[in-house]
Amino acid sequence: MTPARSQRMIADTPEIGEVTQALRDRLEAIWETKPGFVGWLASVDHKEIGLRYIVTAFLLLAIGGVEALVMRLQLIGPDRHLLTPEQYNQFFSTHGMTMIFLYASPILSGFSNYLFPLFLGSRDMAFPRMNALSYWVYLASALFLYAGFVVGAGPNDGWFNYVPYASREYNPGLNMDIYALGMILLGISTSVGAANFIVTVFRCRAPGMSINRMPVIIWGTLTASVANLVVIPAVSLAFFLLWLDRQFGTHFFDPAGGGQPLLWQHLFWMFGHPWVYAIVLPAMGMVSDGLPVFCRHPLVGYTAVALATVATMVLGFGVWVHHMFATGLPGLSLSFFSGASILIAIPSAVAIFAWIATIWLGRPILTTAFLFFASMILLFVIGGVSGFMTASVPVDWQLTDTYFIVAHIHYVLIGINVFPVVGATYFWFPKMTGRLMDERLGRWNFWTMFAGFNIAFLPMHLTGLMGMPRRVYTYPAGMGFTTLNLITTIGSFLFAAGVLMFFWNVVKSWRGGAEAGPDPWKGPTLEWAIPSPPPPYNFAVIPTIATRHPLWEDDLDEGRARSTLDRGMTLAHGKEALATTSLDGEPDMILKMPEDTLAPLMLTLALTLLFAAMLGKLWWLAAIGSGAVLAALIFWTWPRRQLLEREAAVHG
Amino acid sequence: MNGPLAYLDGFGRRADIVVPLTWAVTIISIAVCIVIAALLWMAIRRGREAAGVDAMAVRRSEGGMRFITIGLAVSLVPLLVTLVWTMSALAAIGAPPRRARVEIDVTAHQWWWQADYAGDQPSLGLRTANEIHIPVGEPVLLRLRGADVIHSFWVPKLSGKTDLIPGQTNLTWIEANAPGRYRGQCAEYCGLQHAHMAFEVVADTPAQFAAWRQAQLQTAPPAATPQQARGRALVEYRCALCHTVRGTIAGSNVGPDLTHLMSRSMIAAGTLPNDSAHLAGWIVDPQSFKPGSLMPAQALTGDQLADVTAYLETLK
Numbered sequence: 006m007t008p009a010r011s012q013r014m015i016a017d018t019p020e021i022g023e024v025t026q027a028l029r030d031r032l033e034a035i036w037e038t039k040p041g042f043v044g045w046l047a048s049v050d051h052k053e054i055g056l057r058y059i060v061t062a063f064l065l066l067a068i069g070g071v072e073a074l075v076m077r078l079q080l081i082g083p084d085r086h087l088l089t090p091e092q093y094n095q096f097f098s099t100h101g102m103t104m105i106f107l108y109a110s111p112i113l114s115g116f117s118n119y120l121f122p123l124f125l126g127s128r129d130m131a132f133p134r135m136n137a138l139s140y141w142v143y144l145a146s147a148l149f150l151y152a153g154f155v156v157g158a159g160p161n162d163g164w165f166n167y168v169p170y171a172s173r174e175y176n177p178g179l180n181m182d183i184y185a186l187g188m189i190l191l192g193i194s195t196s197v198g199a200a201n202f203i204v205t206v207f208r209c210r211a212p213g214m215s216i217n218r219m220p221v222i223i224w225g226t227l228t229a230s231v232a233n234l235v236v237i238p239a240v241s242l243a244f245f246l247l248w249l250d251r252q253f254g255t256h257f258f259d260p261a262g263g264g265q266p267l268l269w270q271h272l273f274w275m276f277g278h279p280w281v282y283a284i285v286l287p288a289m290g291m292v293s294d295g296l297p298v299f300c301r302h303p304l305v306g307y308t309a310v311a312l313a314t315v316a317t318m319v320l321g322f323g324v325w326v327h328h329m330f331a332t333g334l335p336g337l338s339l340s341f342f343s344g345a346s347i348l349i350a351i352p353s354a355v356a357i358f359a360w361i362a363t364i365w366l367g368r369p370i371l372t373t374a375f376l377f378f379a380s381m382i383l384l385f386v387i388g389g390v391s392g393f394m395t396a397s398v399p400v401d402w403q404l405t406d407t408y409f410i411v412a413h414i415h416y417v418l419i420g421i422n423v424f425p426v427v428g429a430t431y432f433w434f435p436k437m438t439g440r441l442m443d444e445r446l447g448r449w450n451f452w453t454m455f456a457g458f459n460i461a462f463l464p465m466h467l468t469g470l471m472g473m474p475r476r477v478y479t480y481p482a483g484m485g486f487t488t489l490n491l492i493t494t495i496g497s498f499l500f501a502a503g504v505l506m507f508f509w510n511v512v513k514s515w516r517g518g519a520e521a522g523p524d525p526w527k528g529p530t531l532e533w534a535i536p537s538p539p540p541p542y543n544f545a546v547i548p549t550i551a552t553r554h555p556l557w558e559d560d561l562d563e564g565r566a567r568s569t570l571d572r573g574m575t576l577a578h579g580k581e582a583l584a585t586t587s588l589d590g591e592p593d594m595i596l597k598m599p600e601d602t603l604a605p606l607m608l609t610l611a612l613t614l615l616f617a618a619m620l621g622k623l624w625w626l627a628a629i630g631s632g633a634v635l636a637a638l639i640f641w642t643w644p645r646r647q648l649l650e651r652e653a654a655v656h657g
Numbered sequence: 658m659n660g661p662l663a664y665l666d667g668f669g670r671r672a673d674i675v676v677p678l679t680w681a682v683t684i685i686s687i688a689v690c691i692v693i694a695a696l697l698w699m700a701i702r703r704g705r706e707a708a709g710v711d712a713m714a715v716r717r718s719e720g721g722m723r724f725i726t727i728g729l730a731v732s733l734v735p736l737l738v739t740l741v742w743t744m745s746a747l748a749a750i751g752a753p754p755r756r757a758r759v760e761i762d763v764t765a766h767q768w769w770w771q772a773d774y775a776g777d778q779p780s781l782g783l784r785t786a787n788e789i790h791i792p793v794g795e796p797v798l799l800r801l802r803g804a805d806v807i808h809s810f811w812v813p814k815l816s817g818k819t820d821l822i823p824g825q826t827n828l829t830w831i832e833a834n835a836p837g838r839y840r841g842q843c844a845e846y847c848g849l850q851h852a853h854m855a856f857e858v859v860a861d862t863p864a865q866f867a868a869w870r871q872a873q874l875q876t877a878p879p880a881a882t883p884q885q886a887r888g889r890a891l892v893e894y895r896c897a898l899c900h901t902v903r904g905t906i907a908g909s910n911v912g913p914d915l916t917h918l919m920s921r922s923m924i925a926a927g928t929l930p931n932d933s934a935h936l937a938g939w940i941v942d943p944q945s946f947k948p949g950s951l952m953p954a955q956a957l958t959g960d961q962l963a964d965v966t967a968y969l970e971t972l973k
Contacts, residue, residue, distance in 0.1 A: 089948060090849040090850065090852070090948055090949055091849060091949070094848075094849065162846070163846055167806075167807055167845070167846070169805065169806045169807070169823055170806040170807070170846070170847060170848055175767075175805065175806055175848065260823045260824025260825075261824075264824075265824065266807060266822050266823060266824060267822065267825070298710070299710070300704075301706075301710070301713045301714070301715045301716070302715065302716065302717060302718065303715070303717055305721030305722065305724065305725070306721060306722055306724075306725050309722070309725055331809060331817070331818040331819055331820050331844075331845075332820045332822065332827075333801075333819060333820060333822065333825065333827030333828070336747055336748070336751045339747065340743075340744055340747060343740075343743055343744075343747070344740055344744075347736055347739055347740050347743070348736065348740075350732070350736055351729065351732070351733070351736070354728060354729055354732045355725055355729065357693065357728070358724045358725045358728035358729070359721075359724070359725055361693070361696050361697060361700055361724060361728075362721040362722075362723075362724035362725065363721070364697070364700040364701060364704070365696075365699075365700040365703060365704070365724065366704075366718040366720070366721055367704055367718075368704040368705070368706040368713060369700075369701050369704055369705055369706065370705075370706050370708065370709065370710055370713070371701070371705065372710075379697065379701065382693070382697055383690070383693060383694055383697055386689060386690055386693045386694075387690055390685070390686035390687075390689050390690060391686065393682070393685075393686065393736075393739070394679075394682045394683065394686055396743075397678065397682055397739055397742075397743040397746075398743060398747050399674070399675045399678055399679075399743065399746045399747055399750060399817065400675065400678055400679045400682055400743075401817070402675075402816070402817020402818050402819075403664045403675065403679065403813060403817045403818070405817075405818060405844070406809060406811075406818065406844040406845060406846075407844070470663060470664070470665055470683075471660040471662060471663045472660055472661070472662020472663050472664060472813045472842070473662070474811075474842055474843070474844050474851075474852075475846075476846040476851060477851060477852035478852050479852050480852065483661075484660050484661060484662060485659065485660025485661075485662075485663060486660065525710075526710050527710045527711060527713075527715075529715070554715075557715045560714045560715040560716065561715060561716070561717055563717075
């Protein structure tokens with residue numbers, strides 16, 4: 006491209022056009038990922054990255070599940086010795102780390118990555134290269150965190166890793182160093198991803214999509230991302246201070262040197278509790294968007310649900326101490342956090358009643374996806390009321406650190422994350438692959454998972470009320486929880502069988518499922534307006550949005566406004582996307598999107614080298630790693646002419 | 658609901674306040690689940706369609722917001738009741754009803770419990786381990802400390818948990834209103850043998866408690882037989898590195914005080930019954946019962962073991 010031509014392009018006003026094959030061919034050539042292994046490594050296509058996230062996270066779900074099954078075999082009866090105490094402790098810690106950090110959040114990032122631009126009518130995320138970076142760093146940190154476990158030096162202090170047990174004096178091995186550094190690395194991935202989601206929501210919506218027309222999952226992911234940006238520094242700091250304590254003998258958490266073990270708990274839970282909401286709010290969004298499609302009725306109370314999502318997180322910043330009720334804090338401060346923890350039930354109740362009203366007023370079609378979404382409502386309520394019980398301080402002093410909490414967290418994480426995610430897979434798999442998942446196998450899948458889950462975890466509340474402490478590698482007979490544990494083990498294997506059916510269904514349908522077509526569920530939102538699987542450029546022309554349900558406008562007939570999907574800006578002068586204003590979604594500027602590049606992968610490798618060097622205290626290697634990080638950043642940010650924005654054009 | 662650690666019934670002043678609240682929130686919770694399950698079931702049954710998505714147009718029915726407003730209004734009632742009840746229960750158990758006449762310093766170690774009773778004079782103070790005696794009907798003040806890592810003090814039948822954290826002293830109190838043995842358990846994950854870190858609180862009548870206290874103040878009796886004397890020499894030589902037996906030269910504080918070992922019903926922090934067979938087994942091979950325990954295996958000959966056991970059994 007000559008400078009003169011590029012100069013002329015910047016002055017252009019965007020062309021308006023219709024979808025033609027010629028346009029499609031041109032966009033295809035501009036946007037497609039280059040063939041070959043290097044092309045695959047360099048891809049910045051959000052759909053490619055989203056799928057990688059999803060596949061990796063499901064793989065880690067399976068690994069974490071196997072860890073759980075081994076633990077359930079240990080606990081099947083009293084005084085069993087399948088695992089040594091050290092092995093058991095590493096298993097439960099790694100299980101928690103895997104499910105909470107390496108599955109629950111990344112799986113949602115995967116779906117959001119894949120779906121955001123499709124929901125929003127955009128060609129890509131705001132920062133495609135950062136998107137690739139967040140995936141690669143996630144993968145690197147997963148491998149980093151698991152490196153210890155496979156050689157017997159996995160984390161052994163639970164996912165919340167209390168000091169002083171995590172300090173060098175009581176935990177001299179590499180276990181905690183790997184966990185601390187790996188979590189900081191993962192924090193980079195999460196922060197980068199969160200920033201990308203936020204900017205994408207505020208800048209990359211189709212014209213006309215004001216914020217009150219966004220799908221609810223966008224609200225969920227946006228809220229979760231803002232929360233992540235706010236709280237991840239707390240936990241990264243905590244892990245960094247721990248690493249300093251361990252390696253350099255600082256005393257942040259060491260009472261002998263004037264440090265405070267409780268400082269760890271505050272820093273961790275200031276992050277940890279909002280994090281719990283961050284890994285359920287986008288999943289609740291999946292239900293809010295998916296359920297109405299099968300009810301043939303718009304979501305009841307959209308505004309209330311969107312505001313409740315935000316309200317949950319705002320309150321969620323003020324409840325972290327409910328993880329610390331037994332630490333001897335003064336009664337007055339306990340009562341504040343207790344009150345906030347009870348009242349946080351209110352925004353959750355808004356969502357519950359909105360979903361029930363949607364089913365009630367609609368005409369539900371019982372597809373597998375519907376079953377997963379609808380059952381989530383019940384599991385959410387069970388996990389919610391057990392949380393409400395722990396919000397009452399005197400009751401929590403009994404419940405905390407028993408199996409009641411284990412039951413609670415599994416209703417929250419499996420009920421409000423896994424069930425919606427599996428439902429979302431049934432729902433959006435046709436969009437991602439062009440093929441429908443097998444509905445008959447889907448029924449078996451659903452009922453096995455639903456029965457197995459409840460058989461495993463409903464009686465576990467009773468196990469907790471009988472007083473079984475959590476995180477014990479075995480228990481004596483005669484305590485009243487032998488039978489309950491046996492039932493839980495049986496249920497957990499049934500649940501695992503259900504999850505296997507799900508994986509089998511995915512593989513089977515990917516290979517030979519029925520053709521889905523662009524819109525198998527007759528959905529309301531933009532992703533159903535484009536082919537399945539979507540072309541690399543998503544939308545041949547940028548759609549213009551007039552209502553919250555662009556594809557249901559004829560059915561709903563709410564006024565004359567109609568979205569325009571087949572005519573709009575073509576933006577075919579190179580890799581281009583449209584930026585719109587934050588609130589109203591008015592066209593604002595044309596973004597020049599970056600080409601595929603190896604820079605994110607190189608930066609990830611450099612970061613991993615740096616962290617590995619820090620783990621080994623090889624300072625010369627750390628210096629090389631830092632240099633590599635710097636070099637990758639320079640390579641990444643080196644100015645490129647083709648990334649000049651066509652800003653003036655739209656305003657003119 | 659009748660396990661040794663179950664807390665839906667209780668035997669103490671704190672439990673009297675907390676158990677009804679626990680039942681109340683449990684019943685509210687179960688009721689909410691049933692109501693929501695019923696609503697969900699009815700909603701699905703009501704409009705269920707056999708047709709596929711293609712056949713059905715989307716339509717909007719009015720009145721959906723009523724579900725949310727009525728649902729919220731109804732939900733607020735149990736929430737507010739619980740909030741008020743919680744605050745008043747918290748206030749009621751925040752401090753003992755009157756000044757406690759018995760004060761105990763409880764120190765948690767990996768993986769056992771040390772209890773020090775303050776006396777009116779220093780000579781009336783005493784130390785024991787893993788079995789805490791209290792007088793029935795009396796509030797007892799506990800000062801809780803963690804010696805190494807964080808532990809949590811929990812006697813479900815009497816009271817909820819309070820953590821024992823290194824570098825700080827937490828206060829709590831218990832009061833039993835019926836004599837008996839109440840099992841306690843460490844409730845904060847504390848490492849390899851968190852599972853085997855139990856203890857017992859024994860609620861005695863005031864007379865029994867006074868007698869127990871008097872007995873615990875005694876030093877160990879002299880060896881009465883040559884075997885006991887040999888055993889005592891071994892204890893002073895081997896066990897004294899970690900343990901105390903008052904009245905001998907064994908005076909170390911790494912492990913539990915053994916001066917009145919045989920007055921306790923369990924050994925190894927609630928792990929094994931305290932009889933001569935288990936005692937001998939524990940001395941020779943603690944790691945098979947409690948892998949990771951800080952008590953090392955003692956390489957003793959059969960005769961030596963018999964001597965040691967014979968002496969330890971005099972420590973009543």
